[in-house]
Amino acid sequence: KAGVTQTPRYLIKTRGQQVTLSCSPISGHRSVSWYQQTPGQGLQFLFEYFSETQRNKGNFPGRFSGRQFSNSRSEMNVSTLELGDSALYLCASSISSDTQYFGPGTRLTVL
Amino acid sequence: DQQVKQNSPSLSVQEGRISILNCDYTNSMFDYFLWYKKYPAEGPTFLISISSIKDKNEDGRFTVFLNKSAKHLSLHIVPSQPGDSAVYFCAARGFNAGNNRKLIWGLGTSLGVNP
Numbered sequence: 001k002a003g004v005t006q007t008p009r010y011l012i013k014t015r016g017q018q019v020t021l022s023c024s025p026i027s028g029h030r031s032v033s034w035y036q037q038t039p040g041q042g043l044q045f046l047f048e049y050f051s052e053t054q055r056n057k058g059n060f061p062g063r064f065s066g067r068q069f070s071n072s073r074s075e076m077n078v079s080t081l082e083l084g085d086s087a088l089y090l091c092a093s094s095i096s097s098d099t100q101y102f103g104p105g106t107r108l109t110v111l
Numbered sequence: 112d113q114q115v116k117q118n119s120p121s122l123s124v125q126e127g128r129i130s131i132l133n134c135d136y137t138n139s140m141f142d143y144f145l146w147y148k149k150y151p152a153e154g155p156t157f158l159i160s161i162s163s164i165k166d167k168n169e170d171g172r173f174t175v176f177l178n179k180s181a182k183h184l185s186l187h188i189v190p191s192q193p194g195d196s197a198v199y200f201c202a203a204r205g206f207n208a209g210n211n212r213k214l215i216w217g218l219g220t221s222l223g224v225n226p
Contacts, residue, residue, distance in 0.1 A: 004154070033214075041218070042200065042216060042217065042218035042219050043155070043200065043216045043219075045213075045214075045216065048213065050211075055207075055209075055211045055213075056207050056211060056213045088152065090154050090155070091154075092154070092155075096212070098143065098204065098212075099145060099157055099160060100145075100157070100214060101157060102147075102154030102155045102156070103154050104153060104154050105152070105153065105154050107152065
């Protein structure tokens with residue numbers, strides 16, 4: 001069974017731009033969660049989608065948004081990028097908020 | 112308000128010895144606990160989990176112990192190997208205000224195993 005895939009793996013943007021990251025969960029998994037990890041920080045929870053509905057949300061500004069499609073694939077969008085948004089963005093899928101399986105992450109660099 | 116706490120940011124052990132990583136939680140309603148391992152620039156990898164109805168779960172070199180009365184769990188790695196050097200995250204399953212399940216994460220402990 002294929003694992004969680006994330007695209008792109010690396011991304012360089014400039015301040016003020018927007019970015020869209022994509023995540024394809026493990027087949028059969030309906031829950032997709034997004035996390036941000038910055039150097040020295042733990043996993044900062046962004047949001048979770050389940051069956052196309054946002055079920056949980058972390059404490060991030062409205063510039064961070066997401067959605068989930070009917071095939072469970074999910075996208076995360078960050079608008080008006082700031083230098084502090086440079087991070088590893090991780091996507092995780094699960095059957096339903098139990099054991100989460102992570103993708104390799106997208107490394108976003110904002111210049 | 113950190114509901115899942117890993118109080119040791121780092122830990123160093125000798126190869127072949129036991130590594131013990133600790134995790135404390137505050138909410139007695141948490142019903143499922145997980146440990147993940149993370150190498151730099153990679154996604155975390157699921158290691159082992161335990162339900163709140165058990166006090167021990169073992170998988171090869173990894174054993175997780177749960178003490179519900181103390182709201183404490185620990186991960187034991189025996190024997191420790193250099194390849195175990197990574198950041199270890201503890202997570203607990205709880206519920207949000209809308210009664211939806213969610214995982215709550217600790218900040219991680221960086222384990223270094225010296226050859």
